[in-house]
Amino acid sequence: MDDIVEGLSEISCDVLVIGGGTAGPMAALKAKAKNPKANVVLLEKANVKRSGAISMGMDGLNNAVIPGYATPEQYTKEITIANDGIVDQAAVYKYAQRCYGIIEELDSYGIRFLKNENGDFAVKKVHHIGTYVLPMPNGETVKKALYRQLRRARILISNRYMATRLLTSSSGRIAGAIAVNTRTAEFLVLKAKSVILCMGAAGRLGLPTSGYMFGTYENAANSGDGYAMAYHAGAALANLECFQINPLIKDYNGPACAYVAGPFGAYTANGEGSRFIECDYWSGQMMLEFFNELQSGKGPVFLKLNHLHENTISEIEETLHKVERPTRGLFHEGRSTDYRKEMIEMHISEIGFCSGHSASGVFVDEFARTTVPGLYAAGDMASVPHNYMLGAFTNGSVAGEDAMMFADNHDFAEFDQADVKREQERVLAPTRREDGIPPNQIEYKTRRLVNDYLQPPKVSRKYEIGQKRLAEVREDMEQNMMVTNAHELMRALETHSILDCADMAAHASLYRTESRWGLYHLRTDYPEKNDEDWFCHTLLTNKGGRMTSEKREVQPYVVPIADEEKGLYDKQRIRASA
């Protein structure tokens, strides 16, 4: 089973999209629509039919800017404040202006959104200031609808190929990518004029507290391969120290409450059943209050629904148990927990990188361009903050159009054939050992070290110990990792990505010597926010094999923020009333 076969083929295309989850299919569709004569290839590690963060479905749009409910200016302001001011607004503003068009387009694909009796979208309020949450009661149809569109547009789909490295020219321009078949280990070299990375979050970075390695919040297939590939190709990565940490049902890796149950009157409560946060929207500041309450004498934290009417609870249950993570109903059944009778224990997730919820991603501008010419990124792995599923669709469409324009104006870039040979050797090294350590043990150790040393609150000395231990694991990975078949080889390659992401998480966190984004970057030895020195992005880059970080100015705001508005997300804790 999954025997390793020798083989190398080469194909070329105008635009190569890597990752067929959410942003990727939209990028491919828009690229093809821009130039129907061009060749667009969509490469996917799993199968486009059911891949990515929305594999099973999605229960709603968390950031829909719909005329009559919200304006692009208001949304841009809200996200800027929620992300502690460290936002290049041009990309967020562009998203906010375009996302309504994308909703209409998704609607035309047959994906249904909640509408009221007048036929208008029934948008709900979860955020601090504006109203942007649009439920999708039939959200389980998303992937099927996308797949239909891809077939109709005749996009060339290559499933079960895992991209491992990008190819660049001597001048640094993108030239293509190398991929390996996840069931045979055969290689595929893809020459492309432009490449769009849509490879999702780095979701297999921390270890879930259950100890089950694949019980991560993110789809466990999202192992940070895109972050690692962008790094090795010389692209800059932004604000990686702004980790993703989410509130979850304790032991079950489904999202908890805010966007689905919140608008119906459910809320996050402490052990006494009282509210302790003003707003359930997932910001770093909210997560810090959540974390504080968990540790406090009033902990742990619960999802409270048992005060709601039976009809309301049934409606919430219908969505939570059927659409996005349908095993959730099974989980509650197994534990005999009932929303009607008791509060449901919550906890926080393991750490990851994901700009879909926070801001850690490959640096992109408002055209989804990375710092490598011809290379684009969109979705959870690109740096547009808090962009969620609708951001993946919208920014994916921006990337698709711009990447096709790039391909129309450029020929193929030359790459060094020796790079292909070198990559084959790197990939196959674990297959050539007779004895060694299996990838699951290297992965477990890496992720255990991430939990022990990198998880916030961040302590400098612990980080330095963590870096030293991770370097030892890297030595083992490079010298002793052994695999017996092609499936295990995929896991070995993912382990490389995970370790690269762990190193980047440590490096980026140590560089920013202040605390920001609530729990996401809480440094106990630098506990204060320091706007004077650190009101800036940090960019992490591979410079000649050395990991380096530097500051980058926040671009002048498009939508001004008044001084008294800047701290709105800092005041999350409910204060005792007289």
Add this chain to the structure above:
Amino acid sequence: MPLATTHTTVPVVVDDAKCIADKGCTVCVDVCPLDVLRISDMTKKAYMAYDECWYCMPCEADCPTGAVTVNIPYLLR
């Protein structure tokens, strides 16, 4: 170093009587994001070959004969 195999209960259970993999069906194997399902050479039925499940459920939802059941892994129960 010598390697050992450790027994573990896996979440995905296939009812061989309902599974039509022996007639050429590969739906559950195709849709799994983590690629953990295979068709057995011996029984010609689908089974969970690798304990790397995200318990997302497309295998169960998309199975044309209702042969696949996804359970919550024991560590989480």
